[in-house]
Amino acid sequence: GAVVSQHPSRVICKSGTSVKIECRSLDFQATTMFWYRQFPKQSLMLMATSNEGSKATYEQGVEKDKFLINHASLTLSTLTVTSAHPEDSSFYICSARDVGRQGVTEAFFGQGTRLTVV
Amino acid sequence: AQSVTQLDSQVPVFEEAPVELRCNYSSSVSVYLFWYVQYPNQGLQLLLKYLSGSTLVKGINGFEAEFNKSQTSFHLRKPSVHISDTAEYFCAVTLKAAGNKLTFGGGTRVLVKP
Numbered sequence: 001g002a003v004v005s006q007h008p009s010r011v012i013c014k015s016g017t018s019v020k021i022e023c024r025s026l027d028f029q030a031t032t033m034f035w036y037r038q039f040p041k042q043s044l045m046l047m048a049t050s051n052e053g054s055k056a057t058y059e060q061g062v063e064k065d066k067f068l069i070n071h072a073s074l075t076l077s078t079l080t081v082t083s084a085h086p087e088d089s090s091f092y093i094c095s096a097r098d099v100g101r102q103g104v105t106e107a108f109f110g111q112g113t114r115l116t117v118v
Numbered sequence: 119a120q121s122v123t124q125l126d127s128q129v130p131v132f133e134e135a136p137v138e139l140r141c142n143y144s145s146s147v148s149v150y151l152f153w154y155v156q157y158p159n160q161g162l163q164l165l166l167k168y169l170s171g172s173t174l175v176k177g178i179n180g181f182e183a184e185f186n187k188s189q190t191s192f193h194l195r196k197p198s199v200h201i202s203d204t205a206e207y208f209c210a211v212t213l214k215a216a217g218n219k220l221t222f223g224g225g226t227r228v229l230v231k232p
Contacts, residue, residue, distance in 0.1 A: 004161075006161070009159075034219065034220070041225075041227075042224070042225070043208065043222045043223060043224045043225050044162075044208070044220075044222045045222075046219065046220070046221075049219060091159075093161055093162070095162075095220075106152065106164055106167055107220065108164075109154075109161040109162040109163075110161050111160055111161045112159065112160060112161045114159060
C-alpha cells in the first residue's frame with residue numbers, strides 16, 4: 001500500500017509553454033501533498049504544500065504564479081509550470097501523507113518528473 | 119527552523135566493506151528523523167526512521183541508524199555493502215507537528231566499487 005504515482009516521468013517542452021505534472025495517491029487519501037524540486041546532484045527543496053480544497057502554501061522564494069498548484073481531490077494534486085524557461089528544467093518530486101493511518105509519520109514519494117525546457 | 123547537514127557529499131566504498139553516512143541536525147524542538155535512498159531518475163524510498171524509543175533503528179536492505187540526542191546525530195550504517203547500494207542517500211527531519219514537511223540534508227552519493 002501507500003503508492004504515489006507521478007506523471008509524466010519525463011517531459012520536454014518548448015520555452016514559453018506550460019507543463020502540468022500530476023501526483024496521485026493510488027491507494028490512500030491525502031489531504032496534504034508536498035512538491036519538491038531537485039537540481040542535478042543537489043538535495044530536494046520544498047516548493048509548496050498542497051492542501052485539498054484550499055490554496056497551496058508556498059515556500060519563500062517560490063513564485064506562486066509560475067508554479068500553479070491545484071489539489072482538487074483527496075487523491076490528486078497537480079503542479080503546472082507556466083511559461084516555462086530553461087532555468088525551470090529540473091527534477092520535480094511530490095510526496096503525500098496517508099491521513100487514514102493513525103500517527104502517520106512518513107510521507108510517500110512519487111517517482112519524480114524530469115522536466116527539460118528547450 | 120531545523121536544518122540537516124550531511125558531512126560527506128560522496129563516499130566511495132568497496133563491495134562487502136562497511137559504510138557509514140553521517141547526518142547531523144539542528145532543531146530547538148523534537149523531531150522525527152529519516153533516511154531515504156534515491157536511485158537515478160527515481161523518487162525516494164524510505165530506508166528507516168526514528169520516532170521515539172530505542173535509539174538503534176533497523177531498516178530495509180540491511181541498513182541501520184543510531185539516534186544520538188546529545189550529539190544531534192543520526193548516522194546511517196551498513197556492515198557490508200553491495201553494488202546495488204550505489205545510490206544517493208538523504209537524511210531528513212520533520213518537526214513532530216509539521217505534518218511530514220521534510221527538511222533534507224544535501225545528500226551523500228555512495229559509489230560501491232567491485
